[in-house]
Amino acid sequence: METDDSGPLRPRERIIRTARELFRRHGVRGVGVDAIAEQAGTNKMTLYRHFGSKDDLIVACMRDVALEGDQIWIDLESAHPGDPLAQLHVWLREAAECVVGDSRGCDMANAAVELAETDHPARHVIEECKTAHRNALAKLCREAGIAKAELLADSLWLLLEGAQVSSQSIGAAGPSAHLIAIGEAMIAAYAQQAPKAKTKARAAVSA
Amino acid sequence: METDDSGPLRPRERIIRTARELFRRHGVRGVGVDAIAEQAGTNKMTLYRHFGSKDDLIVACMRDVALEGDQIWIDLESAHPGDPLAQLHVWLREAAECVVGDSRGCDMANAAVELAETDHPARHVIEECKTAHRNALAKLCREAGIAKAELLADSLWLLLEGAQVSSQSIGAAGPSAHLIAIGEAMIAAYAQQAPKAKTKARAAVSA
DNA sequence: ACTGGACGTTACCGGTCTGTAACATTGCCC
DNA sequence: GGGCAATGTTACAGACCGGTAACGTCCAGT
Numbered sequence: 001m002e003t004d005d006s007g008p009l010r011p012r013e014r015i016i017r018t019a020r021e022l023f024r025r026h027g028v029r030g031v032g033v034d035a036i037a038e039q040a041g042t043n044k045m046t047l048y049r050h051f052g053s054k055d056d057l058i059v060a061c062m063r064d065v066a067l068e069g070d071q072i073w074i075d076l077e078s079a080h081p082g083d084p085l086a087q088l089h090v091w092l093r094e095a096a097e098c099v100v101g102d103s104r105g106c107d108m109a110n111a112a113v114e115l116a117e118t119d120h121p122a123r124h125v126i127e128e129c130k131t132a133h134r135n136a137l138a139k140l141c142r143e144a145g146i147a148k149a150e151l152l153a154d155s156l157w158l159l160l161e162g163a164q165v166s167s168q169s170i171g172a173a174g175p176s177a178h179l180i181a182i183g184e185a186m187i188a189a190y191a192q193q194a195p196k197a198k199t200k201a202r203a204a205v206s207a
Numbered sequence: 208m209e210t211d212d213s214g215p216l217r218p219r220e221r222i223i224r225t226a227r228e229l230f231r232r233h234g235v236r237g238v239g240v241d242a243i244a245e246q247a248g249t250n251k252m253t254l255y256r257h258f259g260s261k262d263d264l265i266v267a268c269m270r271d272v273a274l275e276g277d278q279i280w281i282d283l284e285s286a287h288p289g290d291p292l293a294q295l296h297v298w299l300r301e302a303a304e305c306v307v308g309d310s311r312g313c314d315m316a317n318a319a320v321e322l323a324e325t326d327h328p329a330r331h332v333i334e335e336c337k338t339a340h341r342n343a344l345a346k347l348c349r350e351a352g353i354a355k356a357e358l359l360a361d362s363l364w365l366l367l368e369g370a371q372v373s374s375q376s377i378g379a380a381g382p383s384a385h386l387i388a389i390g391e392a393m394i395a396a397y398a399q400q401a402p403k404a405k406t407k408a409r410a411a412v413s414a
Numbered sequence: 415a416c417t418g419g420a421c422g423t424t425a426c427c428g429g430t431c432t433g434t435a436a437c438a439t440t441g442c443c444c
Numbered sequence: 445g446g447g448c449a450a451t452g453t454t455a456c457a458g459a460c461c462g463g464t465a466a467c468g469t470c471c472a473g474t
Contacts, residue, residue: 027236029236033463043422046420046421053462054462104323112376113312116232116234131381134381155366155382155392157369158369158382159369161368161376162368162369163369168320169316169334170341171334174361175341182361185396186362239430239432240432241431250452261433415474417472418471418472421470421471422468423467424467428462429461430462432460433458435455438453439453440452442447
């Protein structure tokens with residue numbers, strides 16, 4: 001009932017992993033530090049020795065989520081090197097994976113909703129990470145030769161964010177279930193107007 | 208410092224209004240019943256005599272939000288009677304009004320995020336209301352003669368939900384700021400393919 | 415073998431939260 | 445005016461939370 005995965009991981013790592021899971025399931029305000037420590041197979045004192053406060057732990061978890069999220073861009077490039085349009089389609093499919101089953105949506109967006117105070121330290125991390133991801137998506141759209149790349153990126157971005165939050169209010173079987181079809185239609189609509197380059201547009205990587 | 212608007216309204220109405228405002232500002236878990244009662248110019252006992260529990264109060268607030276949201280469909284019809292396409296454009300502009308300034312997004316979506324337990328009574332109200340609104344939007348798209356009406360409705364729906372949640376994580380100046388432009392482009396893209404009828408399509412109201 | 419740092423255990427503090435009990439007060443309606 | 449329902453006031457219970465203090469334990473490096 002207590003140990004979660006007390007294998008080779010140090011307490012700090014176990015705490016972050018456990019905290020992320022519990023935060024995800026119950027929300028950052030819905031779980032106490034005592035429950036986190038116990039579930040991580042340690043105790044509250046050790047938790048407070050690694051993280052000065054619960055807010056610090058939340059920030060650390062957000063940074064962990066951000067680090068994990070950055071990996072997708074590396075995976076995309078390695079999956080379809082030099083083919084940004086193909087990467088864009090894979091991105092969409094990866095995004096759709098975030099809203100299957102009894103999804104809890106995006107950890108960061110959820111945390112931003114729960115931490116209503118705009119000056120909460122975690123909010124800065126969330127804003128930075130979200131902005132970085134949106135910019136990376138826009139970069140992908142530009143490199144894919146999309147004319148209105150910024151607008152397509154914002155469109156896809158809002159679609160994903162909406163799908164994640166909508167899966168919690170309406171349910172994953174609602175509009176969120178059509179995320180791929182909607183996204184594909186949108187990419188097609190933006191790709192057909194004044195494309196600077198077609199697929200495999202290696203030459204357009206400059207900007 | 209205490210009375211909020213103790214005019215002609217009965218305590219029950221004052222409590223709901225105050226609770227909605229405080230829930231919106233601080234989240235449903237971020238404000239206590241005592242603060243709500245005091246801000247509403249009454250006390251905790253009266254609150255508990257009208258609402259058996261805090262959860263009941265949350266449900267009542269969600270129903271109040273739902274009732275308020277239903278009004279938009281009446282307003283749309285009266286603004287452009289018999290012109291569903293025009294209503295659709297006005298809907299988009301009304302939607303964009305929800306993500307201006309320091310928006311806190313959608314009260315219902317936020318509550319769904321905070322109330323992580325899927326069996327919370329408020330979740331049912333939220334799901335019903337959200338589904339009803341999405342269906343009303345789809346009905347508008349069908350009546351506007353859009354071929355893939357359901358898909359356009361889901362697209363616009365995800366855009367709005369995404370804009371509302373994104374305004375809290377990235378900020379209202381991010382992708383959410385382009386909601387109108389994105390939505391217009393999407394409506395245009397769906398309207399140009401196999402339109403069953405053009406504007407003022409009174410004949411297409413059957414289905 | 416010693417030592418120092420990381421970790422575990424227990425107990426506690428002060429605060430806040432939801433929810434209730436008992437009682438006083440107001441105001442409306444007959 | 446008398447009575448009754450709605451409301452206000454105070455106090456309290458029980459639980460939980462974030463955070464800290466004091467002390468014990470273990471293990472790696474020298």
